[in-house]
Amino acid sequence: MTQESWLFAWIGAADHQAAEADDRERPGPIASALLAHERFGRVVLLTNYGFERSKPYCDWLEALTSYVDVDLYEIELSSPINYAEIYEKVSAELKRARLPRREVLPTFHLSPGTPAMIAVWILLAKTRFPARLIQTSAQRGLERVDFNFDLASDFLPEYLKRSEDRIERLAGEQLGVPEFARIIHRSPAMRKQVDRARRIAAFDLPVLVLGETGTGKELFAQAVHAASKRANRPFIPVNCGAIPRELANSELFGHKRGAFTGADRDRDGHFKAAEGGTLFLDEIGDLPSDTQVRLLRALQEKEVTPVGASKPMKVDVRIIAATHRDLQADVTAGRFREDLFHRLAVGIINLPALRERDGDVELLIDHFLDQLNAGAGFEPEVQHKKLSLEARNFLLAHPWPGNIRELYHTLVRSVIWSDGDTITGDEVREALLEVAPGSQGVLDRPLHKGFDLQALLDEVSRHYLERAMQQTNHRKKLAAELLGFPHYQTLTNWLRRFGLESAEEKE
Numbered sequence: 001m002t003q004e005s006w007l008f009a010w011i012g013a014a015d016h017q018a019a020e021a022d023d024r025e026r027p028g029p030i031a032s033a034l035l036a037h038e039r040f041g042r043v044v045l046l047t048n049y050g051f052e053r054s055k056p057y058c059d060w061l062e063a064l065t066s067y068v069d070v071d072l073y074e075i076e077l078s079s080p081i082n083y084a085e086i087y088e089k090v091s092a093e094l095k096r097a098r099l100p101r102r103e104v105l106p107t108f109h110l111s112p113g114t115p116a117m118i119a120v121w122i123l124l125a126k127t128r129f130p131a132r133l134i135q136t137s138a139q140r141g142l143e144r145v146d147f148n149f150d151l152a153s154d155f156l157p158e159y160l161k162r163s164e165d166r167i168e169r170l171a172g173e174q175l176g177v178p179e180f181a182r183i184i185h186r187s188p189a190m191r192k193q194v195d196r197a198r199r200i201a202a203f204d205l206p207v208l209v210l211g212e213t214g215t216g217k218e219l220f221a222q223a224v225h226a227a228s229k230r231a232n233r234p235f236i237p238v239n240c241g242a243i244p245r246e247l248a249n250s251e252l253f254g255h256k257r258g259a260f261t262g263a264d265r266d267r268d269g270h271f272k273a274a275e276g277g278t279l280f281l282d283e284i285g286d287l288p289s290d291t292q293v294r295l296l297r298a299l300q301e302k303e304v305t306p307v308g309a310s311k312p313m314k315v316d317v318r319i320i321a322a323t324h325r326d327l328q329a330d331v332t333a334g335r336f337r338e339d340l341f342h343r344l345a346v347g348i349i350n351l352p353a354l355r356e357r358d359g360d361v362e363l364l365i366d367h368f369l370d371q372l373n374a375g376a377g378f379e380p381e382v383q384h385k386k387l388s389l390e391a392r393n394f395l396l397a398h399p400w401p402g403n404i405r406e407l408y409h410t411l412v413r414s415v416i417w418s419d420g421d422t423i424t425g426d427e428v429r430e431a432l433l434e435v436a437p438g439s440q441g442v443l444d445r446p447l448h449k450g451f452d453l454q455a456l457l458d459e460v461s462r463h464y465l466e467r468a469m470q471q472t473n474h475r476k477k478l479a480a481e482l483l484g485f486p487h488y489q490t491l492t493n494w495l496r497r498f499g500l501e502s503a504e505e506k507e
């Protein structure tokens, strides 16, 4: 992506004098910058409102605006050396210009203006509004001002983190539920959901957690459980999407010996294992319809019947369900029972995607980096890694389709693969590209620690199984032919293995 460069500068006394002298050989700082670098997409000039303007100065300004597109912001300063006021007003203008943003590289011009104005540019460029700094002089023309002082990545996150930890701790202590402190957040959108979860935790009712993959649904479920009166009893997480459909009833409710081929002894299901505690049913939308009926019964009657048993047994289990799917759409399409949906959706927690959480990415980056540094033990090469400003900005600008999980794993890979103690922008970019879907063919994925051949083969199988089923409108005989299987029973086995069976299948 190409970045557009925007110039920001105060109009100072030197520009004023240069305008009055009208000497083309000796242009003022702003004109020098514009002459040396003509590709500024936008020029924003700040002028002190109280500044008295002479006629040549007004002419100069007019000539300048016809030469480049200039936005002139008149700023009311009680004094041109009032640091606090300059800081506040310039920050407001930069915000008004909607900075920082990915496609814009701001350039702050240090030469014009008072020392207070210059100091404020430097502070802002190194903290809230990352920017390039330049200066101009008659002798040396335009120069970039570069020095190794990375306030934003070296000091601020640490400071912010400390205060954030404190707030989290206080909030946790206040309500007696420190479990929620594990949910790192700062955005109002998340605060709302955490507040909801805290309230719901106190009531012994079912909860439905909605959110894209990797948004923290399980983390919320754990926190609700830990803050509930069931905290000392088991928390059993079950991924419904990973259970073969024909085994779903037995997995959840248990079975009796001889109930089906292969059932050579009695087996307790997850309900029994969660007795007195919480059963977390992840990907609830994947449960087959007959299991949905049994689950509804369990919620209504507080009893379950193991497969092959003649009598139901009482259970005392709180259900927290979760899904990344649009469950209401599944209800409308008849894939999910409406009565079960309403039973589960007593307390709904709706987790926003990471890209919708203002300020959270920054906080999570620091949290995970601290965690990784602390876990690095005494291996010097993996100790105390930090991010360069470029790397940090890249992470901040990424949309994170895989949410917190993707951010975490990108950081893990960056820490492992970075050479020095500062992770560069390129290293982060590479760490992200390694998993970006479709970015690499199956034959040229990098081989490294954590590479999983079986997972890659499964990915390929799943992909072609799904395509064949779609292409044949779920007609198994045709799909099996397309895939080169001798008959459709083979396809059935494959679909079962990958949990891809659906109600739409036809012979």
Ligand SMILES: Nc1ncnc2c1ncn2[C@@H]1O[C@H](COP(=O)(O)OP(=O)(O)OP(=O)(O)O)[C@@H](O)[C@H]1O
Residues within 6 Å of the ligand: 182, 183, 184, 185, 211, 212, 213, 214, 215, 216, 217, 218, 219, 220, 282, 324, 404, 405, 408
């Ligand atoms: N706000 C957060 N603060 C700290 N860690 C988080 C946060 N949200 C998620 N995580 C971590 O990110 C990872 C993914 O979270 P989790 O498994 O809860 O997501 P999920 O929504 O249940 O994912 P899926 O839909 O894929 O099952 C976990 O390691 C979790 O601890």
